[in-house]
Amino acid sequence: MTVRRELDVATVEVRKLPTQVAVHLGRELIALAHEPGTVLPSEQEICARYGVSRTVAREAMQLLAGLDLVRISSGRRMELRPPQEWNYLHPLLLDMLDPVEVRHLLVELHEVRLMIEPVVAARAAGSIGPEQLSRLEATLAAMRELESEPDRYLECDLAFHAQICAVIGNRVLDRILHSCRWLLMASRRVTNRLWDSLATVTEEHRAIFRALAAHDPQAAEAAMRAHLAGNARAWSLSPELIAAVLEHAVDSAHP
Numbered sequence: 001m002t003v004r005r006e007l008d009v010a011t012v013e014v015r016k017l018p019t020q021v022a023v024h025l026g027r028e029l030i031a032l033a034h035e036p037g038t039v040l041p042s043e044q045e046i047c048a049r050y051g052v053s054r055t056v057a058r059e060a061m062q063l064l065a066g067l068d069l070v071r072i073s074s075g076r077r078m079e080l081r082p083p084q085e086w087n088y089l090h091p092l093l094l095d096m097l098d099p100v101e102v103r104h105l106l107v108e109l110h111e112v113r114l115m116i117e118p119v120v121a122a123r124a125a126g127s128i129g130p131e132q133l134s135r136l137e138a139t140l141a142a143m144r145e146l147e148s149e150p151d152r153y154l155e156c157d158l159a160f161h162a163q164i165c166a167v168i169g170n171r172v173l174d175r176i177l178h179s180c181r182w183l184l185m186a187s188r189r190v191t192n193r194l195w196d197s198l199a200t201v202t203e204e205h206r207a208i209f210r211a212l213a214a215h216d217p218q219a220a221e222a223a224m225r226a227h228l229a230g231n232a233r234a235w236s237l238s239p240e241l242i243a244a245v246l247e248h249a250v251d252s253a254h255p
Contacts, residue, residue, distance in 0.1 A: 023095055
């Protein structure tokens with residue numbers, strides 16, 4: 001049986017064949033994570049199993065290695081790496097994980113945001129300048145205009161938070177956020193489902209902006225913390241609903 005027959009047509013139309021093989025195989029490998037000693041398929045066995053060329057099999061294996069899911073030996077056989085070493089910031093890995101595990105991962109991201117973003121907002125309030133405030137205000141205005149267009153709204157939401165982080169000029173933080181960008185986007189897709197209208201989300205961002213414009217660190221920290229705390233309700237949503245919300249995003253990120 002080939003991958004083209006086993007996977008649904010919509011996926012085949014969107015994704016390249018090596019990615020299809022990697023996702024299908026990766027899901028199976030993840031299920032074996034707690035079964036040490038399991039022998040994983042070789043390049044030749046992947047070719048035979050999925051009806052693909054050696055080039056496709058090799059590219060699929062390299063994709064899995066790029067996720068830190070496996071090591072590839074010189075004999076072209078894979079070795080499964082421990083779960084704590086997997087690259088959880090990569091969108092393709094999220095597509096391989098069980099929906100319950102994805103929800104756990106997004107909860108962990110939310111915890112990290114609670115540790116970082118309120119403190120960043122407080123520091124930004126003490127040093128933000130007129131030009132930076134002007135950019136934030138423009139982003140906020142765009143959010144208000146895009147409340148009926150969730151995907152475009154999401155881009156402005158991410159930009160608003162990134163602009164606040166940019167105020168403090170910490171290059172390490174900037175790179176951390178950049179490496180988390182898809183996971184942050186995934187989180188927003190879920191949390192924005194909480195509200196009947198994105199106008200509520202816009203108003204929370206407006207409260208953050210007002211505190212920054214007033215150069216009030218305590219108010220900025222409190223407004224950011226309140227915004228994030230409100231989003232915590234998203235993690236009571238069912239894993240299946242979270243997976244459905246994220247499905248289109250993962251396919252868009254990796255054709």
